[in-house]
Amino acid sequence: MANTIFQDNFVGTFMLIPIVYFQTPTHVCLITDFCPGGELFAALDKQPLKIFREDSARFYAAEVVIGLEYLHCLGIIYRDLKPENILLQADGHVVLTDFDLSFLTSSKPHVIKHSTSLKRRRSQEFMPPSFVSDPSTPSNSFVGTEEYIAPEVITGAGHTSAIDWWALGILLYEMLYGRTPFRGKNRKKTFYNILHKDLTFPSSIPVSLEAKQLIHGLLQRDPSSRIGSNTGANDIKEHPFFEDIYWPLIRCMSPPELDVPLKLIGKESQPKVKPEEGVIDTF
DSSP: OHHHHHHSSOOOTTBOOEEEEEEOSSOEEEEEOOOTTEEHHHHHHTSGGGOOOHHHHHHHHHHHHHHHHHHHHTTEEOOOOSGGGEEEOTTSOEEEOOOTTOEEOOEEEEEEOOOOOHHHHHTTOOOOOEEEEEEOSOBOOOOSOGGGOOHHHHHTSOBOTHHHHHHHHHHHHHHHHSSOTTOOSSHHHHHHHHHHOOOOOOTTSOOOHHHHHHHHHHTOSSGGGSTTTTTTHHHHHTSGGGTTOOGGGGGGSOOOOOSSOOOOOSGGGSOOOOHHHHOOOOO
16 A cells, blocks of 8 residues: 555655665565654653644644645545654654555545625625545455444444544544543543544643644544544634634744754764864874
8 A cells, every 4th residue: 555655756845755666576665755753642742741732733733634635635535643653853843654554545526616695795705616536435444453443343234434534533632731631541432432432622721722623523433423524624724713723834934942942863963063073184
């Protein structure tokens, strides 16, 4: 699956792009861009209470939305969104990685024209048509990471790209509350919670109403009621939680500062030594 994606037009926004790959009798090896920020999971784990401030969570979630939107336009259901599969570049922006569970099918592009109410016509507001392109063929595979799996995967009802929006809701919850909402003592209990447990928001951690509303919309057990399942990423981008995000230029935005700053790894993170400080010139 991963090789098929890489060989075709997999050059897009917020994706870990392979430079080259080769195969041995026992391994498939990929050489990719280096992401010195490491996993988003590690950055989250180092923060106080293991949570991000809301502006940071909003920024990371927004970039993930764009990444998922791009995949869906290519007919790809990601199927393994989690903090461990989100890497941070040197500039703090994210890339998605690890596509071994992804499902590739054809995409079905279409344009949605928004109806204009009388009130909107009078105020001369105009909503341009929305372009939507989602994978057209559902899958019945049982795949994903335990705490991020959508209900329809567990029940075997068949799933569409809507499972990625469920996983986005779990991710946003974990970034804001330091844990996933349905985790149980074991796999069986976790799956039971995903199917039956009410979604709750701990009162001990202050989170905006807009964030809670978005999470609630993403974690609808009925895929057809889940935000993002009808008009794709457009519904999510227009949510009040993302009001301060200017989507066309998000790649030019500076990531919010973390309470515990991102520590880069590798040569790029090492301080440069000036010649007069560490080197004695000899002639």
